[in-house]
Amino acid sequence: MIELLVTCDENYLNPLQVMLYSLKQNNQNDEFRIWLIHESISAEAIAELRHLCHVLEFKLETIQIKEDLFDNAKTVERYPKEMYFRLLCGQILPESLERVLYLDPDILVINSVTDLWELDLQGKMMAACTHTGLIDFTTTINKVRLNTDHGYYNSGVLLIDLNLARQYIKASEIENALEKFNQRLLLPDQDILNHLYGKYILEIPEEIYNYDGRRFMSYLTRSMGEHNLMWVMENTVILHFCGKPKPWDSSSDSRFTAMYLNYQHQKTRLLKNLG
Amino acid sequence: MIELLVTCDENYLNPLQVMLYSLKQNNQNDEFRIWLIHESISAEAIAELRHLCHVLEFKLETIQIKEDLFDNAKTVERYPKEMYFRLLCGQILPESLERVLYLDPDILVINSVTDLWELDLQGKMMAACTHTGLIDFTTTINKVRLNTDHGYYNSGVLLIDLNLARQYIKASEIENALEKFNQRLLLPDQDILNHLYGKYILEIPEEIYNYDGRRFMSYLTRSMGEHNLMWVMENTVILHFCGKPKPWDSSSDSRFTAMYLNYQHQKTRLLKNLG
Numbered sequence: 001m002i003e004l005l006v007t008c009d010e011n012y013l014n015p016l017q018v019m020l021y022s023l024k025q026n027n028q029n030d031e032f033r034i035w036l037i038h039e040s041i042s043a044e045a046i047a048e049l050r051h052l053c054h055v056l057e058f059k060l061e062t063i064q065i066k067e068d069l070f071d072n073a074k075t076v077e078r079y080p081k082e083m084y085f086r087l088l089c090g091q092i093l094p095e096s097l098e099r100v101l102y103l104d105p106d107i108l109v110i111n112s113v114t115d116l117w118e119l120d121l122q123g124k125m126m127a128a129c130t131h132t133g134l135i136d137f138t139t140t141i142n143k144v145r146l147n148t149d150h151g152y153y154n155s156g157v158l159l160i161d162l163n164l165a166r167q168y169i170k171a172s173e174i175e176n177a178l179e180k181f182n183q184r185l186l187l188p189d190q191d192i193l194n195h196l197y198g199k200y201i202l203e204i205p206e207e208i209y210n211y212d213g214r215r216f217m218s219y220l221t222r223s224m225g226e227h228n229l230m231w232v233m234e235n236t237v238i239l240h241f242c243g244k245p246k247p248w249d250s251s252s253d254s255r256f257t258a259m260y261l262n263y264q265h266q267k268t269r270l271l272k273n274l275g
Numbered sequence: 276m277i278e279l280l281v282t283c284d285e286n287y288l289n290p291l292q293v294m295l296y297s298l299k300q301n302n303q304n305d306e307f308r309i310w311l312i313h314e315s316i317s318a319e320a321i322a323e324l325r326h327l328c329h330v331l332e333f334k335l336e337t338i339q340i341k342e343d344l345f346d347n348a349k350t351v352e353r354y355p356k357e358m359y360f361r362l363l364c365g366q367i368l369p370e371s372l373e374r375v376l377y378l379d380p381d382i383l384v385i386n387s388v389t390d391l392w393e394l395d396l397q398g399k400m401m402a403a404c405t406h407t408g409l410i411d412f413t414t415t416i417n418k419v420r421l422n423t424d425h426g427y428y429n430s431g432v433l434l435i436d437l438n439l440a441r442q443y444i445k446a447s448e449i450e451n452a453l454e455k456f457n458q459r460l461l462l463p464d465q466d467i468l469n470h471l472y473g474k475y476i477l478e479i480p481e482e483i484y485n486y487d488g489r490r491f492m493s494y495l496t497r498s499m500g501e502h503n504l505m506w507v508m509e510n511t512v513i514l515h516f517c518g519k520p521k522p523w524d525s526s527s528d529s530r531f532t533a534m535y536l537n538y539q540h541q542k543t544r545l546l547k548n549l550g
Contacts, residue, residue, distance in 0.1 A: 233536040259534040261508040
């Protein structure tokens with residue numbers, strides 16, 4: 001059983017459904033349990049997600065956070081609170097769970113996640129990918145900005161050892177950091193992850209496990225032309241639609257937009273045909 | 276039961292498999308029988324196709340043409356002979372068959388073909404699409420060149436009334452026309468179809484049933500921006516990869532390449548996982 005963690009608000013439920021549909025299409029032989037941690041998704045919306053999970057033969061567990069976690073943080077107005085749930089998932093999820101794979105909703109899973117799920121974390125608390133390009137100014141800026149000596153990890157795909165997360169990640173520490181950085185946080189949860197916990201992270205290859213859909217040309221150049229679209233389809237496991245426009249926005253027109261919309265339409269049709 | 280006609284040589288068996296796989300993915304509720312008319316595909320290659328059809332729950336009937344049909348035509352050296360089989364399919368297929376849907380192998384079927392299959396042909400022998408753009412010089416040139424007064428039909432998607440085809444289409448007439456036009460035929464079978472039988476064709480909308488993958492911008496402009504990628508995914512039934520490069524060529528890099536390669540990879544993985 002592969003344990004999947006997702007957190008979003010109601011606006012992202014459709015992308016979440018598309019992500020789960022793509023996961024099923026490309027992982028027919030594995031069993032999945034989906035853990036949804038949320039704050040305010042309506043019962044009606046949850047019921048639709050439950051219906052999809054039933055059709056896809058996924059188990060679904062929902063956990064609604066009622067306490068006012070992080071209400072002190074001034075940044076929460078700019079970012080959905082759900083973004084922080086992944087950091088504290090060790091405390092939120094049942095103690096019996098030892099490992100979870102967190103995935104952002106703006107993702108397509110296009111190959112088997114088995115190798116990632118079974119990854120040896122080598123004593124680290126998490127596995128994650130850095131997003132580095134051919135010439136990467138942001139990594140250097142982020143190292144200075146956040147006082148770290150490693151690459152800037154993207155928090156969209158995280159394989160988490162929950163026992164270590166329960167030891168290392170403290171709500172009070174996150175609150176202190178939020179207060180300290182306050183106005184200087186660009187992407188609060190990702191910045192916090194890097195600043196406080198970057199040293200506990202095992203780096204895994206981004207073109208396999210967190211392929212930034214905007215950076216096809218950068219990956220192609222870096223690989224001397226080897227990582228063309230055929231390579232991506234055959235090797236990439238997780239395709240991440242970072243930044244804007246999102247592939248479901250009408251202005252999106254990238255190499256991966258049609259494929260995304262094809263998955264989205266298949267998911268919608270599946271639910272419609274089943275009434 | 277939807278009766279599908281395909282004709283190709285061994286080089287196009289992989290695209291044919293991808294087309295069939297996409298058909299299944301987007302037509303789960305219909306039953307299909309595939310009629311493959313060919314000249315020289317090996318028993319081994321047929322066996323692989325049969326295996327795929329079995330997995331997809333399609334019936335497969337293969338018909339090998341042994342006679343030297345069209346061996347007099349001087350154009351046959353430039354084009355695979357299989358291209359002519361669709362014109363004479365009325366004679367080749369069993370007399371009990373009354374209707375067949377012909378599809379080229381360089382196609383993805385991305386929505387239900389039921390409406391097309393059940394189309395009222397209004398007494399015409401075939402339904403087909405013309406490929407016309409916003410400003411279409413080729414249609415005018417083709418009207419003069421082939422002495423017709425209708426649009427230039429693309430022969431990649433044909434819904435055929437076999438009883439009428441048996442009445443109207445004569446091998447001798449095709450041979451005469453091939454001889455007459457000889458050096459002036461650009462796309463022999465398509466030219467013959469238009470010249471001899473264009474008047475028996477019912478035109479159906481190209482953006483639904485024979486969407487030319489190269490002409491996204493033309494369709495988008497013509498529709499005043501309405502026919503964006505989301506429209507295509509929701510409305511187009513048959514996406515046709517006309518011209519070169521084909522989406523399986525390494526130089527292909529269009530809006531639809533990633534989606535094509537995703538279907539291709541899923542098909543390959545399906546066969547591999549089943550051993």
